[in-house]
Amino acid sequence: MTRLLIVIASTRPGRVGGAVGSWVVSRARSHDDGAFEVDVADLAELKLPFLDEPAHPRLRDYLNAHTRRWSAQVDAADAFVFVMPEYNHSFSAPVKNALDYLVHEWDEKPIGLVSYGGLSGGTRAVVALQPVLANLGLRGVHSNVEIAWVAEHVADGVFTPTDRHERALTAQLEELAARKV
16 A cells, blocks of 8 residues: 655645645545555645754754654655645745755655646646656656646535546556555
8 A cells, every 4th residue: 555645735825725635635545445545734734934944954853843743744655646736837835845844755756746726727837846856856757637727616615626637636646556666
């Protein structure tokens, strides 16, 4: 069984990321008769301050309890899915901050991306994030999920995916389940 950490990356009040994240969590938990042990990290709840560790993350000499908790949660995962918005043609600052806190905990693990936004569906955020992921040693999967005009798919706090979204997420989960760390 693959330990999958789903990171809900938006921290904005009134966000749709929670609704999209709930959909991803639900599908991951029911995928392939329990292929995943699912854990969730909601950056809005985690409330990591901007990187406040005095030592470089490669040393793993963490002084703060929030960093030690984040390190343990990421280290325990075999794979990741980031559910992330596109802000101003890129990824959000909380995503970069969460990644920058750690180094070794990410290395050689597969990651899937579920992006959302307006017309582009978060494509530009994914493209901008790829060099960061590669530098940390994360191995991106081929099956990204991109949700254009996401607000049109959320009503009363619930995300309603299209068949295309469902197929893309299923493909991503299958690829993550097949990859071994």
